[in-house]
Amino acid sequence: MNTDVVPGVVAVVLVSIATLAIGTFGLRISRTTSDFLVASRTVRPRLNASAIGGEYLSAASFLGVAGLLLTFGAEMLWYPVGWTAGYLVLLVLVAAPLRRSGAYTLPDFAEARLGSRGVRKLCSVLVVAIGWLYLLPQFQGAGVTLRATIGAPQWAGSLVVALVVLASVSPGGMRSITFVQAFQYWLKLTALLIPVFILLAVWMADGATDPAAAAPASWSIPLATPGGGIGLYTTYSLIVATFLGTMGLPHVVVRFYTNPDGRAARRTTLAVLGLLGIFYVLPPVYGALGRIYAPDLVASRSDVLVLELPSLMVGGVLGAFLTGLVTAGAFAAFLSTSSGLTIAVAGVLSQDVTGRRWGTRRLGGVAAFRVAAVIAVVVPLLMSLPAQDVAVARTVGLAFAVTASTFAPLLMLGIWWRGLTPTGAVAGLLVGGLGSGAAVAWTLGTSSASGWTAALLGQPAAWSVPASFLTMVVVSRLTAASVPAHAGRFMVRLHTPEAVDLQR
Amino acid sequence: MSDQPPPRVRVTGPPRRRADVVRPAGTREIDAETALGEVFMRSLLREQLVLALQVLAALALTVGLLPLLFHLVPSLGAVRVGPVPLAWLLLGVFTYPWLVLLGWLYIRRVESNERDFADLVTTVLPEDEI
Numbered sequence: 001m002n003t004d005v006v007p008g009v010v011a012v013v014l015v016s017i018a019t020l021a022i023g024t025f026g027l028r029i030s031r032t033t034s035d036f037l038v039a040s041r042t043v044r045p046r047l048n049a050s051a052i053g054g055e056y057l058s059a060a061s062f063l064g065v066a067g068l069l070l071t072f073g074a075e076m077l078w079y080p081v082g083w084t085a086g087y088l089v090l091l092v093l094v095a096a097p098l099r100r101s102g103a104y105t106l107p108d109f110a111e112a113r114l115g116s117r118g119v120r121k122l123c124s125v126l127v128v129a130i131g132w133l134y135l136l137p138q139f140q141g142a143g144v145t146l147r148a149t150i151g152a153p154q155w156a157g158s159l160v161v162a163l164v165v166l167a168s169v170s171p172g173g174m175r176s177i178t179f180v181q182a183f184q185y186w187l188k189l190t191a192l193l194i195p196v197f198i199l200l201a202v203w204m205a206d207g208a209t210d211p212a213a214a215a216p217a218s219w220s221i222p223l224a225t226p227g228g229g230i231g232l233y234t235t236y237s238l239i240v241a242t243f244l245g246t247m248g249l250p251h252v253v254v255r256f257y258t259n260p261d262g263r264a265a266r267r268t269t270l271a272v273l274g275l276l277g278i279f280y281v282l283p284p285v286y287g288a289l290g291r292i293y294a295p296d297l298v299a300s301r302s303d304v305l306v307l308e309l310p311s312l313m314v315g316g317v318l319g320a321f322l323t324g325l326v327t328a329g330a331f332a333a334f335l336s337t338s339s340g341l342t343i344a345v346a347g348v349l350s351q352d353v354t355g356r357r358w359g360t361r362r363l364g365g366v367a368a369f370r371v372a373a374v375i376a377v378v379v380p381l382l383m384s385l386p387a388q389d390v391a392v393a394r395t396v397g398l399a400f401a402v403t404a405s406t407f408a409p410l411l412m413l414g415i416w417w418r419g420l421t422p423t424g425a426v427a428g429l430l431v432g433g434l435g436s437g438a439a440v441a442w443t444l445g446t447s448s449a450s451g452w453t454a455a456l457l458g459q460p461a462a463w464s465v466p467a468s469f470l471t472m473v474v475v476s477r478l479t480a481a482s483v484p485a486h487a488g489r490f491m492v493r494l495h496t497p498e499a500v501d502l503q504r
Numbered sequence: 505m506s507d508q509p510p511p512r513v514r515v516t517g518p519p520r521r522r523a524d525v526v527r528p529a530g531t532r533e534i535d536a537e538t539a540l541g542e543v544f545m546r547s548l549l550r551e552q553l554v555l556a557l558q559v560l561a562a563l564a565l566t567v568g569l570l571p572l573l574f575h576l577v578p579s580l581g582a583v584r585v586g587p588v589p590l591a592w593l594l595l596g597v598f599t600y601p602w603l604v605l606l607g608w609l610y611i612r613r614v615e616s617n618e619r620d621f622a623d624l625v626t627t628v629l630p631e632d633e634i
Contacts, residue, residue: 077595
């Protein structure tokens with residue numbers, strides 16, 4: 001073991017210990033099933049916003065965005081912009097009604113709104129599938145990080161993240177993880193912010209060379225390669241996927257139930273917008289400086305740019321300290337997003353699978369949650385071991401396309417349109433889910449395609465989202481007789497302020 | 505006014521606050537799902553949806569038009585603000601405060617809509633006191 005690995009090892013160990021310590025602190029005040037799943041709905045907006053920010057800023061944001069910006073330039077700025085703007089769309093269309101619906105999880109919302117067990121089951125399957133699709137790149141990214149910083153084998157990073165997540169989620173559930181994730185947002189911000197000042201100072205001292213000088217012209221144009229009609233389509237399709245996909249992410253949605261009321265849900269969302277905006281200003285700095293100081297990473301291994309740039313620009317003890325800092329931030333990113341996804345997936349699994357009667361035995365709420373958490377982590381961990389080389393931000397982007405084509409139409413129509421029927425919802429979910437899912441599978445399976453086919457399948461949201469919407473509306477119209485009898489009453493619950501004394 | 509000679513003694517429980525509070529008009533209409541209650545709810549929904557769509561339109565007409573703009577005017581790619589390419593500055597920095605501003609304006613308007621709704625449905629209408 002040489003001395004280069006010391007900062008990385010120290011960072012990983014410290015973050016893991018801090019996570020477990022804060023999680024244990026939460027354990028002391030976490031007792032009931034309600035504590036486990038939604039922190040008993042008493043989390044204040046500011047703490048909740050930090051927690052949402054901590055959970056949302058995944059490996060894709062911390063490592064992936066800077067790497068993609070380094071290689072492809074301005075077109076990749078749409079990822080952070082879309083991931084932030086998604087919260088504005090969520091704020092105006094979904095936030096308060098979703099909280100007022102009073103449901104625990106997305107399947108709960110679907111069942112309460114449509115009164116159908118069938119829709120509920122389909123939603124549960126989708127939540128688990130999307131959660132695993134999103135967990136996979138987190139575990140892979142952790143492997144990449146540990147290999148880059150301490151030379152550990154790839155599977156080791158995945159395993160460490162999985163174990164720490166399980167250890168922090170199982171004892172305390174949502175209550176304890178709220179504190180952990182709030183802490184991790186600020187850790188991630190600090191880990192990118194402090195090096196930025198020093199790196200920018202180095203850049204100024206070196207004469208402030210133009211980062212775009214060494215790059216092709218397309219680096220300064222926010223349109224997907226190869227430009228033209230295909231570039232325009234791909235860019236807008238990515239915008240649709242990210243702007244609408246955020247509201248359907250299982251780990252984001254589950255956080256909204258922890259707000260005390262609809263008004264707090266809105267304020268939380270606004271605070272999240274601010275926190276994400278502050279954070280996402282930073283990765284482009286790394287991407288741009290990387291063009292000057294890390295040209296070797298452009299062609300391959302761009303995912304490790306954030307980890308390696310400090311040591312490339314600053315030597316000695318300071319460089320080692322900064323490397324340790326960004327490693328800590330990256331590790332926090334894997335832990336927090338993985339924990340949030342694990343909670344969301346385990347919440348659904350514990351309600352619909354492990355909490356049910358198996359033979360003569362039936363697990364209690366908390367025990368069922370713990371068993372479900374193990375399942376939620378082990379499956380994507382095993383999936384991540386064979387396949388090891390996917391760009392982190394791209395895989396996460398595909399998960400957004402799937403949520404935008406399934407849960408986004410369900411939530412928007414369910415909240416704003418009385419006429420949605422169970423049959424319509426199922427048909428739309430199937431069309432959107434199978435369409436985008438097939439496109440994702442094709443994209444992950446093949447890598448050497450170009451032209452319109454590749455664009456349409458590689459970035460499916462622009463056609464799969466309208467298809468899903470249209471199917472829901474048309475099929476609901478055709479089955480108008482089966483509009484749930486309580487639809488009107490449910491609208492009262494979703495849209496009227498809590499202060500007004502109404503039967504809900 | 506009673507004028508019976510032996511005044512009866514009424515036995516009551518402790519005074520309850522709700523005893524003499526008339527349930528306000530609008531909420532009763534909504535609870536009973538009457539036509540008027542339906543009107544209250546539909547107008548609230550329309551108002552909130554229109555507001556949401558206004559915010560989304562503002563988003564689409566600013567941030568959403570940038571790809572088209574750079575597609576139609578490719579020379580914008582060469583524009584610099586100091587050492588920073590214009591696209592990087594617009595998308596990497598200025599978009600975020602704009603999103604927060606839109607969100608802040610939305611919350612102000614939506615909460616005022618909700619206050620108006622609460623005032624409307626909790627006020628006792630004159631014809632209700634027949």
